[in-house]
Amino acid sequence: MKLFRLAVRHAKPYWVWVVAVLVLQLISTIAALYLPSLNAQIIDQGISKGDTDFIWSTGMTMIIVCFIQVAAAIGGIYFGARAAMAIGRDLRREVYYRVNALGALDVSRFGTATLITRNTNDVQQVQMLVLMALNFMVSTPIMCIGGIVMALREDVGLSWLLWVSVPLLFIVVGFLVVKLLPLFREMQDRIDTVNGVLREQITGIRVIRAFVREKFESERYREANLNLTRVSVRVGNSFVLMFPAIMMILHLATAAVLWFGGHRVDAGQMQIGSLTAFLQYLLQILVAVMMGVFMVMMIPRAAISAERLDDVLTAEPSLAVPTHRELPVSHAVEFSAVSFGYPGAERPVLNNVSFTAEAGKTTAIVGSTGSGKSTLLNLIPRLFDPLDGSVRIGGVDVSELSRKQMAGLVGLVPQKPYLFSGTVASNLKFGRPDADDDDLWHALTVAQAKDFVEEKPKKLATPIAQGGTNVSGGQRQRLCIARALAARPRIYLFDDSFSALDVATDQRLRESLHGATTGATVIIVAQRISTIREADHIIVLDGGEIVGTGTHDQLLASNETYREIVQSQLSIEGVA
Structure with a gap:
């Protein structure tokens, strides 16, 4: 059973706490x-015979046993909670690292909303069951079996009630x-759906308001x-039925013990103390079963x-995951007959794409919407793997290089810029944690961001909201x-990073970049022709295929697709 294997595997590091709970x-x-x-001895041997000394001595024993019982119960609950919370923490961490190890297609296959639910709500369900199991795994069976044995010691004649x-x-x-x-399986799926709708609406709240779609989106959420x-x-409703049913059985059993036990006491076949003890044992058994029921009720979910x-x-x-490979000396990027398509798509996004982006030069990629520009760029850092062909850096296939x-x-620089909650400095250090302030200010200067950061009172310590909102x-x-x-x-x-x-x-940014990226391989995806006209090499994509390569002037003179893109923005005379 997956639940048992999962719980046992994560409980092993905390076996000392688990053993302490069980003991x-x-x-x-x-x-x-x-x-x-x-209690039965006090009634039958102390009260009925008027033996005060026996009542005092047995009463003191009861008090000591009661203190031991309470102290052990508190200690068990404490260590059980420590172990369960630690298991939940480790499980959340393992799920988080596994999600980080998945590729973009794997994450999209699960869905963001369900991954969030699994790492929060689902972990909580397992954690709560572990807590219940640690507290009642030993007590419930021992209470049931021990209660039956002790009840039979008091009176066998009432055993049929058990x-x-x-x-x-x-x-x-x-x-x-x-x-x-x-029902529990369906409930988890419904929670996923609610989380997905809510997350989408919060993320797209500006678009919703811009198109006055609040009513429609409210209906979706409703x-x-x-x-x-x-x-x-x-x-x-099922729980509502369960509790009255359990309480009815509990009360009927109590009434039956008092009724039939009373007749046995009246007939001299049983003492009052034994009847009281038998009733207490029966209640202990049924309460233990009821607590076990609560645990069993949690098992399905x-x-x-x-x-x-x-x-x-x-x-x-x-x-x-690749094996260790030495970093390539050269950093030219080479595409060799690369084809790629998303799962379920009718046609590939890229088809037999081949080109080389040389080190120390700027390569630009242009094309109409949906031509595969961003997909092509995402293959270089290996966010996806091509279906056919290979992507190489310095002659080394990217599939042989580790993520680090x-x-x-x-x-x-992604098409949709995203900043993390923190400060300007923490965001800039995302790719190089050891960068000092001089490095950060230099990067801001090149990126034409120095002025507005300097205007902020806290400069590099300026807070950034989640997503950079x-x-x-x-x-x-x-x-x-x-x-x-x-x-x-x-x-x-740069994936359309200047839009x-x-x-x-x-223009100022491109001029600064030219000096800051000297010797590096620069690949730019852009819609704006003015952004890429000075590139050393321009690649024109159409329908996932390369339909032209060359400089701006060469393509303007020879490539119809490129001319159409230029004409859609401004006149040829203005660009040329």
Whole structure:
């Protein structure tokens, strides 16, 4: 069972705490079983005979046993909570690192919302079951078996009540657990859906407001929330049935013991103390069964959560982990007959693409929307692997380079600039943690971001909100460029990274970049012709295929697709 394997594997480092819990719960349970017997002795041998000394001595024994029982129970709960919380922490960490090891396609296959749910809600379900199991795994069976033995010692004639009430309780609980299992799976899926809709709406709140789609999106969330509510109500209804059923069995058993036990006392077949002890043992047994029921009720949901966690933990990354390979001396980027398509797509995004971006030169890639420019760029840092062909850096296939090696080689400025919560400095140091302030200011100067950072009271310590939402689009883009520059990679990849800049800033930035990236391989994807016209080599993509290569002037004279792109922006005379 995946749940059992998952729990045992993560509990091994904390075996001392687990053993301590089991020992303390054993002591607590034995002490709890001893108390009714002492109480019966006080009634039958002390009170009925008027033996005050016996009452005092046995009463003191009861107090000592009671203190031992309480202390052991508290200690067991404490160590159980420590172990369960540590297991939950380790499980969350393992899921997090596994997600980080997955490729972009693997993450999209799961979905961001479900990965968040699995690392929070699903881990919590397993964690709570571990906590319940540690506290009741020993006490419940010992209380049940020990309670039955101790009850039979008091009076065998009432034993038939045990054989009726306990199995009846198990039957009721078993029926409801079988009914709950599919509902818990559906509930987790509904939670994923609600998280996905909510995350999408929070991320796209500006677009929603711009198009006045609040009502439509509210309806989407209402529908997702309603579906979750329906499943939750069905689960709640099952729980509503369970508690009255358990309490009814508990009260009927109590009434039966008093009724039939009273007749046995009246007939002289049983003493009052034994009747009291038998009743206490029966209640202890049923309460233990009830607590075991609570744990059993958690198993279906925790089992579903464990399966979902196991899906992530056992997912093999689509990008194979390479063996150690020396870094290439050269950093020219070479595409050899590369083809790539996304899973489920009708046609490939890239088809038989071959070119070389030479070190020390700037290579630009242009093309219409959907021509595969960004996909091509993402193959270089190995965010995806090509279906056919190879991508090489300095003659070494990128699939042979580790992620750490790749991070030192390639600096990517993504199409959608993203900043992390922290400060300007912490974001700029993302690719090179040991960069000093001089390095950061130099990167900001080249990226044309120095002025607006200097204007801030805290300079490099200026807070940045999650996603960089507290700076403008242009500032966010320039900070992302500065982040890549601060890392000092050998290869710079700019994925339409100048789109939010005005023409003047764009020109100043490109002039600064030319000096800052001397000797490096620079590959630029851009829509704006003015951004790439000075590139040493321009590649024109159309429909995932290369339809032209050359300089700006060469393509303007010979390539129809390139001319159409130019004409869509401004006149040929103005560009030429």
